[in-house]
Amino acid sequence: MTNTPQILDGVAIAGQIKAEVAVEVKQLTARGITPGLAVILVGEVPASQIYVRSKVKTCGELGIYSEMLTPPESITTDEMLALVAELNAREDIDGILIQLPLPKHVDTKRLLEAVSPDKDVDGFHPVNVGRLQSGQPGLAPCTPAGIIEILKRSNLPVAGQNAVVVGRSDIVGKPAAMMLLNASATVTVCHSKTKNLAEFTREADLLVAAIGRPGYVTAEMVKPGATLIDVGINRVTDVAEVEEFFPGDAARAATLAKRGSVVVGDIHPAAFAISGAYTPVPGGVGALTIAMLMKNTVTAAKLRRGLSAEKD
Ligand SMILES: NC(=O)C1=CN([C@@H]2O[C@H](COP(=O)(O)OP(=O)(O)OC[C@H]3O[C@@H](n4cnc5c(N)ncnc54)[C@H](OP(=O)(O)O)[C@@H]3O)[C@@H](O)[C@H]2O)C=CC1
Numbered sequence: 120m121t122n123t124p125q126i127l128d129g130v131a132i133a134g135q136i137k138a139e140v141a142v143e144v145k146q147l148t149a150r151g152i153t154p155g156l157a158v159i160l161v162g163e164v165p166a167s168q169i170y171v172r173s174k175v176k177t178c179g180e181l182g183i184y185s186e187m188l189t190p191p192e193s194i195t196t197d198e199m200l201a202l203v204a205e206l207n208a209r210e211d212i213d214g215i216l217i218q219l220p221l222p223k224h225v226d227t228k229r230l231l232e233a234v235s236p237d238k239d240v241d242g243f244h245p246v247n248v249g250r251l252q253s254g255q256p257g258l259a260p261c262t263p264a265g266i267i268e269i270l271k272r273s274n275l276p277v278a279g280q281n282a283v284v285v286g287r288s289d290i291v292g293k294p295a296a297m298m299l300l301n302a303s304a305t306v307t308v309c310h311s312k313t314k315n316l317a318e319f320t321r322e323a324d325l326l327v328a329a330i331g332r333p334g335y336v337t338a339e340m341v342k343p344g345a346t347l348i349d350v351g352i353n354r355v356t357d358v359a360e361v362e363e364f365f366p367g368d369a370a371r372a373a374t375l376a377k378r379g380s381v382v383v384g385d386i387h388p389a390a391f392a393i394s395g396a397y398t399p400v401p402g403g404v405g406a407l408t409i410a411m412l413m414k415n416t417v418t419a420a421k422l423r424r425g426l427s428a429e430k431d
């Protein structure tokens with residue numbers, strides 16, 4: 120018997136969301152309000168540069184004003200704080216995003232707390248963490264919010280499902296667990312100290328992997344028919360490893376030869392094969408992250424002006 124899992128197309132869902140955001144931006148612009156996003160990118164981390172450029176480009180496509188600030192690697196915490204204070208005070212900026220990771224000498228926690236909660240489009244400020252936890256309207260982290268959108272728009276059930284989240288980071292695992300709980304799933308959070316991880320993951324109707332290890336979740340670790348959400352973005356550069364992941368996959372072998380790396384998730388393709396539905400990497404959760412950032416920027420623009428941001 121062959122299993123045909125549903126592939127949850129993040130690119131298509133992100134496209135829907137971006138189209139909706141563009142309509143909202145048009146309506147706001149007609150009232151004299153142009154939502155604005157400032158992205159701070161410190162130093163020259165190639166992966167971060169790619170993400171930030173893609174954020175700025177998407178703003179342009181949707182009619183959102185954007186600004187990219189690129190201080191040098193040598194910037195101090197105090198100088199960063201001054202930059203954030205300036206952006207907090209600016210009338211034309213609705214959203215502030217500090218691209219992570221920051222250089223080691225910069226105090227990330229202090230900086231994230233310095234962003235005005237009303238302009239915190241990443242949803243990382245303790246005030247927004249608290250709002251999410253207590254079910255109040257606010258700005259929620261983009262990647263977990265994207266996961267919820269994928270589930271909703273694919274009509275996949277969440278209420279009453281056994282959801283297992285592997286990973287407990289502040290930017291993905293924890294907020295994802297909180298959002299699934301708010302959506303009435305029965306949530307288990309696993310991490311590097313979890314004993315017998317597979318015993319938990321095998322019980323999951325809905326499994327979220329946000330670990331950062333290529334193909335860590337294997338077929339033996341998942342319940343056949345489960346919904347698998349793969350957040351991991353791992354670059355594999357080894358030819359043999361790519362062949363092990365994707366035997367006989369000519370397209371991926373070509374990508375590896377051309378770019379020197381292939382992106383793989385935290386869930387092994389053999390686990391996808393026995394799932395009911397799954398998000399591919401790339402083209403799954405990652406595709407939603409930027410769309411949700413655009414949505415948060417518009418929400419911030421509305422909230423700051425006392426316009427209601429509809430909760431759907
Ligand atoms: N698609 C997207 O838009 C985004 C993708 N990502 C990707 O998602 C992945 C996770 O990101 P992030 O949350 O920031 O990563 P972190 O490194 O901050 O967190 C990883 C989590 O996984 C847990 N973990 C590590 N090893 C194991 C293990 N062997 N068994 C069980 N749990 C383990 C860690 O546990 P412990 O807490 O005990 O250390 C930790 O909680 C990365 O691949 C990242 O690139 C990240 C952000 C956005």
Ligand SMILES: Nc1nc(=O)c2c([nH]1)NC[C@@H]1CN(c3ccc(C(=O)N[C@@H](CCC(=O)O)C(=O)O)cc3)C=[N+]21
Pocket residue numbers: 170216217218219220241261262352382400401402403404405406408409
């Ligand atoms: N303050 C801050 N906020 C963030 O939201 C933030 C951050 N820092 N630091 C880094 C992580 C990572 N991240 C991604 C954004 C887009 C894709 C994305 O577009 N992915 C595509 C392409 C993947 C590829 O080919 O590289 C996909 O999965 O289909 C992925 C990951 C946001 N992050």
